Amino acid sequence: MTTTNLNCRNCGSSLPIPGDAEFIRCQYCSTPHMVQRSGDGSPSLTMLEAAVERVGQDVRAVDAKTADLLRMNEQMGARLELTQLQSEYRDRVQQLNEQRARLDAYFQQKSQPLIKKRDSGKSSSQSLGCLAIILGVGGFMAAGAAEVGAGAIVGGVILAGILLLLALASRASSAAPLKRLQRECREKADRIKQELAYAEATMKKRQRELQQVINTSRDG
Numbered sequence: 001m002t003t004t005n006l007n008c009r010n011c012g013s014s015l016p017i018p019g020d021a022e023f024i025r026c027q028y029c030s031t032p033h034m035v036q037r038s039g040d041g042s043p044s045l046t047m048l049e050a051a052v053e054r055v056g057q058d059v060r061a062v063d064a065k066t067a068d069l070l071r072m073n074e075q076m077g078a079r080l081e082l083t084q085l086q087s088e089y090r091d092r093v094q095q096l097n098e099q100r101a102r103l104d105a106y107f108q109q110k111s112q113p114l115i116k117k118r119d120s121g122k123s124s125s126q127s128l129g130c131l132a133i134i135l136g137v138g139g140f141m142a143a144g145a146a147e148v149g150a151g152a153i154v155g156g157v158i159l160a161g162i163l164l165l166l167a168l169a170s171r172a173s174s175a176a177p178l179k180r181l182q183r184e185c186r187e188k189a190d191r192i193k194q195e196l197a198y199a200e201a202t203m204k205k206r207q208r209e210l211q212q213v214i215n216t217s218r219d220g
């Protein structure tokens with residue numbers, strides 16, 4: 001094992017360096033040194049404080065580099081998620097719009113016969129109403145002319161009243177199925193609207209969070 005003599009980096013005293021030494025302390029001023037070796041194994045001395053300081057700088061540089069990489073990674077993740085989020089949102093909106101279009105088509109198809117039914121109910125109730133008026137007016141005219149007995153007049157007026165009630169009932173019952181369908185479709189349309197609003201609110205909230213991550217990374 002060869003021993004080389006080098007000088008203390010602090011006081012300049014001669015220091016014998018054994019061939020395998022990694023650290024050595026000056027026997028005069030006690031300054032610790034790190035022994036570094038070049039390719040051919042010849043040693044050189046660095047005061048340990050300085051060496052530690054350099055290692056500290058290296059570690060800080062690595063830390064900064066690592067933080068940069070982590071930020072970049074986070075930023076890329078956020079960009080990727082943002083893209084996915086926007087595409088998912090578009091899909092959801094399209095899906096709900098299709099649901100809405102199907103609902104409209106369903107209403108169109110189902111309401112056609114019900115509108116006919118309501119309109120025919122309306123016209124038949126109008127016919128009943130007309131008949132009731134004719135009977136009623138006829139009854140009073142007959143009473144005025146005194147051509148028929150009082151019993152027949154009372155019977156005619158009662159019949160007119162019954163016909164009027166029937167007319168009102170038939171009008172209401174013929175319009176009911178259409179009203180039910182309208183209510184059903186309105187409720188479904190409201191639900192679709194709520195789903196749309198929910199999807200938009202959820203998307204915007206997450207988008208804001210992701211945009212913040214992306215902006216922070218850009219500034220940092």
Ligand SMILES: [Zn+2]
Binds near residue numbers: 011
């Ligand atoms: Zn020394």
